[in-house]
Amino acid sequence: ALLLEARSLVHTYPGRDTPALDGLSLGVERGERLALLGPNGAGKTTLLLHLNGSLRPQDGEIRLAGEPQGYDRAALRRWRSRVQLVLQEPDDQLFAASVSEDVAFGPLNQGLDEREAEERVARVLEEFSLSALADQPPHLLSHGQRKRVAMAGAVAMRPDILILDEPTAGLDASGQMEMLAALERLNDDGTTLVFSTHDVDLAHAWADRVALFAQGRILALGPAQSVLRDP
Numbered sequence: 001a002l003l004l005e006a007r008s009l010v011h012t013y014p015g016r017d018t019p020a021l022d023g024l025s026l027g028v029e030r031g032e033r034l035a036l037l038g039p040n041g042a043g044k045t046t047l048l049l050h051l052n053g054s055l056r057p058q059d060g061e062i063r064l065a066g067e068p069q070g071y072d073r074a075a076l077r078r079w080r081s082r083v084q085l086v087l088q089e090p091d092d093q094l095f096a097a098s099v100s101e102d103v104a105f106g107p108l109n110q111g112l113d114e115r116e117a118e119e120r121v122a123r124v125l126e127e128f129s130l131s132a133l134a135d136q137p138p139h140l141l142s143h144g145q146r147k148r149v150a151m152a153g154a155v156a157m158r159p160d161i162l163i164l165d166e167p168t169a170g171l172d173a174s175g176q177m178e179m180l181a182a183l184e185r186l187n188d189d190g191t192t193l194v195f196s197t198h199d200v201d202l203a204h205a206w207a208d209r210v211a212l213f214a215q216g217r218i219l220a221l222g223p224a225q226s227v228l229r230d231p
């Protein structure tokens with residue numbers, strides 16, 4: 001069965017004539033690395049925001065492990081404990097006074113006791129080479145460091161599925177390598193990855209499957225070699 005599924009999603013933003021998602025369907029398989037590839041404005045971010053319940057479809061539905069998802073507080077809470085989204089711009093998701101408080105926010109909110117949360121935070125900070133920055137305010141860090149803090153906060157929730165909007169955008173070459181290495185480790189540990197990118201080479205080198213987006217639809221879906229052959 002599919003782990004996460006979008007069925008016939010429709011979403012038009014207020015004041016727009018054309019839909020950002022135009023009856024889009026997509027299934028995510030357990031354990032895979034799925035890249036959403038397409039030009040700016042194709043609807044990738046809008047889909048990602050639907051996949052963790054941040055946006056509610058105007059038509060269609062999201063299923064998680066076969067179950068249609070609800071949008072009340074309790075349902076969203078359960079949903080977020082399994083599906084975490086990392087936004088493209090870290091500043092859109094970093095709010096706490098320090099790196100460690102930011103990373104602890106999700107686990108504490110999830111009901112983990114303070115000691116357990118502390119241990120988990122310490123481990124994740126270590127994993128993302130952020131231990132030395134634990135007490136720093138996020139806004140004083142570099143863009144690449146802030147991106148890692150945002151990732152660490154999502155990973156601290158131990159989601160089944162990690163969804164990332166342009167995870168390598170705005171990083172220098174070594175930052176990109178570090179990011180991919182971190183994602184590789186998570187995927188090796190069983191985390192399913194869904195990420196948007198406009199980097200064809202990245203999709204080719206790194207995804208199990210690629211969904212090719214244009215104008216709120218998926219034009220092709222499959223292994224990179226088959227989707228990206230002969231443009």
Ligand code: ADP
Nearest residue numbers: 013014016020039040041042043044045046047
């Ligand atoms: P992508 O992630 O592929 O660049 P988006 O999902 O961000 O695409 O955008 C899809 C379409 O929706 C674009 O036409 C974009 O301009 C529009 N859009 C995105 N966010 C908003 C918003 N908050 N308000 C109005 N239109 C939006």
Ligand code: ADP
Nearest residue numbers: 120121123124127154155156157158159186189
């Ligand atoms: P262990 O301490 O034996 O690794 P855990 O239950 O703590 O057992 O971890 C189970 C799995 O989760 C391990 O494969 C580990 O690599 C991975 N893991 C550890 N910490 C985190 C974290 N903060 N977020 C996501 N996965 C993690």
